[in-house]
Amino acid sequence: MYPHKYLFDFTKAVFEKMGCGEDDANIIADVFIAAELRGHASHGMIRIKDYYQLWKAGRINVNPDVRIIHESPSTAVVDGDGAVGMVAANRSMDIAIEKAKTAGTGWVATRGSNHFGIAGYYAMKALKHDMIGICLTNANPLVAPTNSISRMMGTNPIAVAIPAFNNPPFVADFATTPIARGKLAVAEKKGEKVPYGLVQDNTGKPSDRPEILKEGGSMLTLGGDNLHGNHKGYCLSAIVDIFSAVLGGANFGPFVPPSVAYLPLLNEKTGEGTGHFFGTMRIDAFQPADGFKKMMDKWIDTFRASKPAEGYDKVLIPGDPEREKEKLLVKEGITIVSAIKEDLKVIAKDLGINFE
């Protein structure tokens, strides 16, 4: 069990040793720890090794010139210059927030970035400005379009954060697949089957074996099978891909560069790096912020008071599970499984820092 502060300091030190400036290392560490605290460990400490190896392979720019390359009053395209994803994403969201201050809303498409951790982190940055925050990103292709067996899309998440008055904010942060890639990996490690409707084999037959992904299989989109509307999940995932990549000039779909160094760079590219999309809407560009936030309180109270199904004691609001997890882990500390612990020790030794 590690206090989150210990993991924050370690993560910051790792990225500083890799050559990142202090401000950048702070942001990077903050996103890593936010992922752990919010219960998305698949985007937490386990990813440090990936970044470390990408850096050793010269596939990450630790001194990037993250900059606006095109803009209008409410929009910008940001070039991440090969930055650690958190650095490009954080700067892009700041630009979206600045745009909204004058134009009412801000919309930023970012190219030349890398894996940025959890989308919800950036969406939530809007909250303290009384803005709605939105964040999308594309990701390494693992997911097949409806009626296809080709891996064309990532788990392409959508995050939306909406402020309330007395209630905690509404924060949705979800992949556009029925299940996260990380959860399939866990099931595979445990030798467990998964429900049909999450993955398929290399002919498109339904499978309950998570290891099918290593045998030419693919993940299905939200909806699962055709009878349950997986073409809608395909639409969603495609929209995230186009907004994140085509709009700003990043690589789309099957051309997204691998976020791990053990996979080679692709031969063909359709843009620069991984792409993200950020949105901000200033509440008072629509109505006075307090009135809106009080109505959001009523929205949240109304939905919280809806009748639970048999066997459940309450109905949740998006953001509840992550907030509960965070409260717990801030107090109790973060568990790191031993394989990851060993990886981090090796990295620490390589970089001449300490991890115990």
Next chain:
Amino acid sequence: MYPHKYLFDFTKAVFEKMGCGEDDANIIADVFIAAELRGHASHGMIRIKDYYQLWKAGRINVNPDVRIIHESPSTAVVDGDGAVGMVAANRSMDIAIEKAKTAGTGWVATRGSNHFGIAGYYAMKALKHDMIGICLTNANPLVAPTNSISRMMGTNPIAVAIPAFNNPPFVADFATTPIARGKLAVAEKKGEKVPYGLVQDNTGKPSDRPEILKEGGSMLTLGGDNLHGNHKGYCLSAIVDIFSAVLGGANFGPFVPPSVAYLPLLNEKTGEGTGHFFGTMRIDAFQPADGFKKMMDKWIDTFRASKPAEGYDKVLIPGDPEREKEKLLVKEGITIVSAIKEDLKVIAKDLGINFE
């Protein structure tokens, strides 16, 4: 079989007889016929009776003052003044398009509206301006949040239209439930079962009986059951509800007024009428439009070339099925089932116009 022009003229005449101005009646008829031609008959001629009865009950304003009540450079809130939904929605999308011309993007939340037909119609209006178009709406509550049995949300659709260069545009238009309400009604009429994962009974038990909706049951969100990520569909549906209603001051979730006159108005309201949300993004606020549209051609060609699963001969792009349907029905005409035909004859007689 009716030529679409015949149904357009009839629909226009119905709404003119109800007191709508000619421009408004034109738009209304255009949306009704677009729904039929694109294969969404559940939003087509079948709904004329609903509107007619709402009008007779004095629940529709045929001479509305649709107007902006709050704005910023990139945003507006529009009050529909109780208009036919198509009128309020069409005007709102026009405002979003105008906003984008100067601010780069336009975002309009509309209150005081009614059922507006198909969301894709408004999203597609952006295409000829080299803009991406977005349209959301809330709707009568039929759908339960995850682990709840209360009907809290509508089938809350999302439409996104994205222009391409030589290819036809990408047009996604889908409900945030696994299946449309209309398709459940069809299954019920035929006495057919539906797959588990679409509806549940009044205790939250899975059901394969579409008629369960008349017995206190509810529809499930996209994803279907918990194992297939229905909490993500809940997030989506909730986001659509909040953007469409809370942002502009319409009624949210369970307070959305009925779109049929045989259901009484609710006792409590949280805003005005039904709510919609419209978005436009000018492509050249991000990059030159032609470059983007050519990259969209490549996106579409790439996805179209992905490998079909066994038993399928091609992979579709969002918008393909509706476009194929439209091509066919423009040529062959539109079938109206006899029960609807009889309803339309009664309405025609009442209004002193002709329908055969």
